[in-house]
Amino acid sequence: MFKKLFVTALFIGTLAFAANGQQVYQQFCASCHMANGEGVAGAFPPLVEEVPEYIEAGTDGINYLIHVILFGLQGQITAKGVTYNSMMPPYAAQLSDEQIAALLDYIAKAWGNDKLLPKDFQGFKPEDVARERGKSLTPQQVYEEWKKLEGK
DSSP states (O other), X not given: OHHHHHHHHHHHHHHHHHHHHHHHHHHHTHHHHOTTSOOBTTTBOOOTXXXXXXHHTOHHHHHHHHHHHHHOXXXXXXXXXXXXXXXXXXOTTTOOHHHHHHHHHHHHHGGGGGGGXXXXXXXXXXXXHHHHHTXXXXXXXXXXXXXXXXXX
16 A cells, blocks of 8 residues: 555656646746747747757757756857847746756657657756756856857
8 A cells, every 4th residue: 555655646746846847937938938939039049849959969968958047048049040149047046956857858848849859868857957056157158058069
């Protein structure tokens, strides 16, 4: 009986973690990137079809996504052929490692992005966010990461 209750609690906890990512997105991200992840052309970049490309790039791309949420991003970027030059604010002070991992997992899998992910992608983990949080980057340093990933 105890084992059954433990498994049920673990399953519910996993669902709560996944739901939390959507809730965090709605609270902190949807006003700019829109509820559908499409963004606003010329103002706020889309997350649809963009996020899986960074995950596909491996550790550097995955860390870049974590850095964007933790430290923000400032600089002219291009997404889906459209140029953006608005400031992404940092959320290190507002969001826990668990919330950021859940948020990134949600974004990575929402709006059909899940179909574009590498087969071996394990998802974002709070301990990965905690490790990157210690770097204390500026939004401009995160922009330099973007340029490197994009070969610019």
